[in-house]
Amino acid sequence: MTQFSSLFSLGGPAGAPLRLRFEQSSARLDLFGLPDVTRDPETAPEGGQRLGILTRWELAIGQQATLEGRLDHLQGLLEVVLTYVRRLISSSPRPCGSEGQRVEIEPHEGGHRLTVHSSQPDTPPLRLTLDSAELADLTQCLDQMLHDPRIGLPLAPPAARPLPRRDLPRTTPLPQRLLAPTAAAASLLLTAALASLVPLPRPATPGAPPATQGAPSTPAAPPR
């Protein structure tokens, strides 16, 4: 059932339309465009030309609707999906992409919901529900595209960085997390309470004779 990555390109002579396909099981990404003829042919990748101008792309996932778009949609898809996948590897999935962006993805009923906003006005967004297998297939397709030497498009994938502590799910139970600060606060209160019990030295009153330490207040009777 699972197919391993397969790529093929349909390209003619220099200047003819070029098509690149990236496939992984349930996902298939097709890029249509024109080759970059300004580059030195000697530096062209082995087995074909380099895609320099993207006219459109198509993405088919499973039996669901096919997505289409231009370069800015593809850049949005890359950023949002790869950022989401990066978080998912750390078991910290969160919605990625804001209302202003063309593509959004979020956890949805044990799966993942991908929303693509159309650039045409009054067109409702397209929503696809993916399971983890389909998301992995889509990720593989995007990875294959990014690592293909035949791609000469200005695509910038998000950098994979370690997540800060605030972005990670809490695995320590609440009582265990509260134990240390509670113990610290209790010891502080106890120390303050004990310190308040220690008598303070009385301030000397003006006019009173200074008390000499060790001297009796009444004269001692003479010895007989």
Added chain:
Amino acid sequence: MPRRGLERLDLLLLAIEALDLHGSEAMVWCCDQLGLSEQFPDRVSLWRSRCRNPLRVASRRGQLGTDEAQALITLVCTLAQRVYPLLRQLVSSREPAELTAQRWTLFRERFSDLVRERFNVRRGAVRQLLDDSEGEGLRRAIVESLLLSAGPGGAARLEASLRDAQR
């Protein structure tokens, strides 16, 4: 690499062994194929690196070297690509539910056997892994991490996730 990263890296390799009965042989073969013979010339050196995991019974103190850590990440990603069809079947909602449940049962049994054999079962984290209810989510997270670590960009993602801040 943080302590959690070491633990996860070893657990990912253990999950591969649970999925593939010839997993340990495949690891040695992959090391040869990937040119990792300098870091892991034989299976003993690979085992020693994996023993940096503090959850192991025979845990070794000290940090994993940068080259060794990188080699282990490359190994995990290559093996994840090798078992990708099996991983995919486990998390796919298009597969028959009964078949998926049987696959998960088989995976849980093999994984738990390996954990009992090699890990210190007195540790809380290990007990959590072996627990039927608590361990289910953890095992699924391991399988999903493996699935998303496969492919050309998987190594960078996995490395970043292993260097996450301590929770």
